[in-house]
Amino acid sequence: MFYFSLSSPAYRQGMLATYITVEPDEREAVTSPFMLNPSDVGALRVFVKANIPEGRWLTYEIQLRDAQGEVVAAALKEAWHESGPWYEDGESGTWHESDVRGGLDVRSRQPETVTLSLAVLDYTNTAGQGIDEPISFWVDVSNGVVDTTYFWPGVVGTTLLSLLALWATRHSGDQVIVASVEDSDPSDRAILGGADSLVRADIDIWGDETSPQQFQVQVNISDGNGTVIHSQEYPIRPTMHKDDGGKLERTTASLKLFFLIQPLSSYRFSVEVLPDGPIDRTTLTVARDARTRLPVKVTQLKAV
Amino acid sequence: MSRYFALFTVVLAFICLYSGYAQRSALVLRDEGSSSGTRYGTTSSGRYRGGVWVSSPTRQTYGSFRGGGPGAGK
Structure with a gap:
């Protein structure tokens, strides 16, 4: 048109x-x-x-x-x-x-x-x-x-650049935690938080053929004293990857969480996926000063 | 990062729209610096020198085109 x-x-x-x-x-x-x-x-x-x-x-x-x-x-x-x-x-x-x-x-x-x-x-x-x-x-x-x-050329160029901009927004911010384990429980500690610094946690899960229909992802955040300031279980349904015969080969799942944590300090993020038997690998990535294209649900946390 | 990509996108879109509407690739009469403005495989057969069109030497010694079909060069 x-x-x-x-x-x-x-x-x-x-x-x-x-x-x-x-x-x-x-x-x-x-x-x-x-x-x-x-x-x-x-x-x-x-x-x-x-x-x-x-x-x-x-x-x-x-x-x-x-x-x-x-x-x-x-x-x-x-x-x-x-x-x-x-x-x-x-x-x-x-x-x-x-x-x-x-x-x-x-x-x-x-x-x-x-x-x-x-x-x-x-x-x-x-x-x-x-x-x-x-x-x-x-x-x-x-x-x-x-x-x-x-x-x-203009249509192709602007489309590519728009996609790059969208991709960059999804991956915006400074990555302060990149924890990847061949297990179900990555965790790490980093300095983050502050009133105007959005924290984004990306959790990526790879499961094998024995994966159930639903995983429970337990996310704990604790402050510098070791006090748990956030502890919640997030249920997620994995994507089922089946072979040509319809037999389940592997599963993938991802969870994206946003937090506003005050004050700027050292916090520990720990993740545990249950059941842990089928889990081949779990990756936790936390970025501070993140941005989003659309409004997102943000969990407000305050360390005492 | 996102803001730079978004900025480049807008700049590129502007350049393309401007170039198209302002016809930046058109030949400007009596302008030595302008583009040739040719389309559909047409080639320029001269250029401006002091605002006057001067035919190129290939134009003056012309007469050797051998066709361009799939049979050309066989």
């Missing part, structure tokens, strides 16, 4: 849309004059399509001439239209290919009357022998044309 609104003819103003023919003895044809006005949006786009039969090579030049007939801009197009047979692995057929379109985007700093002229420099068959035939060109000149070349 957005693409169509960008390339929409809101600013586009057709100046000329016609067929012109270049006779073999003249080698050149000129259109009627049109105005090229300065504008902040878009440019004058000259679009030319050569209508040549199969087996022809054509070199033509698009020229813009000012009111005195002097060339003020020119561009060259090597156009071709060919066909032929192909054979491959016992199969065969014919191919047709052509490249006959040419174009030029022009802007001007002052109002100017210009004419478009098409010059045929070279017109041959595929053997390189000159051909004397009239050539018909479709010419379309529009003003205020927006260059959509930047659109798709």
Whole structure:
């Protein structure tokens, strides 16, 4: 939708849309004059399509001439239209290919009357022998044309950067605890907390094929004196990874918790997953000064 | 980090929109520093020197295009 609104003819103003023919003895044809006005949006786009039969090579030049007939801009197009047979692995057929379109985007700093002229420099068959035939060109000149070349690179670039921004938000903050054990009970101590420092705890769990439908994750936070200031059990349902036969191979589960802990001090985070039998690995990551994209549920804690 | 990525995103979007609408790649008449403005495999056949269009030497000695189909070069 957005693409169509960008390339929409809101600013586009057709100046000329016609067929012109270049006779073999003249080698050149000129259109009627049109105005090229300065504008902040878009440019004058000259679009030319050569209508040549199969087996022809054509070199033509698009020229813009000012009111005195002097060339003020020119561009060259090597156009071709060919066909032929192909054979491959016992199969065969014919191919047709052509490249006959040419174009030029022009802007001007002052109002100017210009004419478009098409010059045929070279017109041959595929053997390189000159051909004397009239050539018909479709010419379309529009003003205020927006260059959509930047659109798709822009879409891809901004999408990637947006995803990076989302990813960075999920992993924002300073990681103060990264504890990974091949067991069910990681724990570590770090300096964190404060009134305006959001603490994010990420717990990732990998379980084997004997995992139950639900794990109980016990999270304890204790202050510098060893006093437990937070002790809660969080039930989580793991994601079941099954093999082709539908048999459970392994499970993964993750839990994300947010805390505001006062004051800034040393705190110990300890996690224990129950039942611990099926647990292959548990990772605890704690970050301070974390940020979130959407509002989240935050547990307020105060050490005495 | 997030804020920098968000900032880059906005800057890139602005550059793309500006380039498209302002037609930064268009040829500006009588401007020696402008882009060629050519499209669809068209090539520029000259340039400005002192505000006057001068055809390139390849334009003047032209006549050797050998076609571009799949058979080219075989």
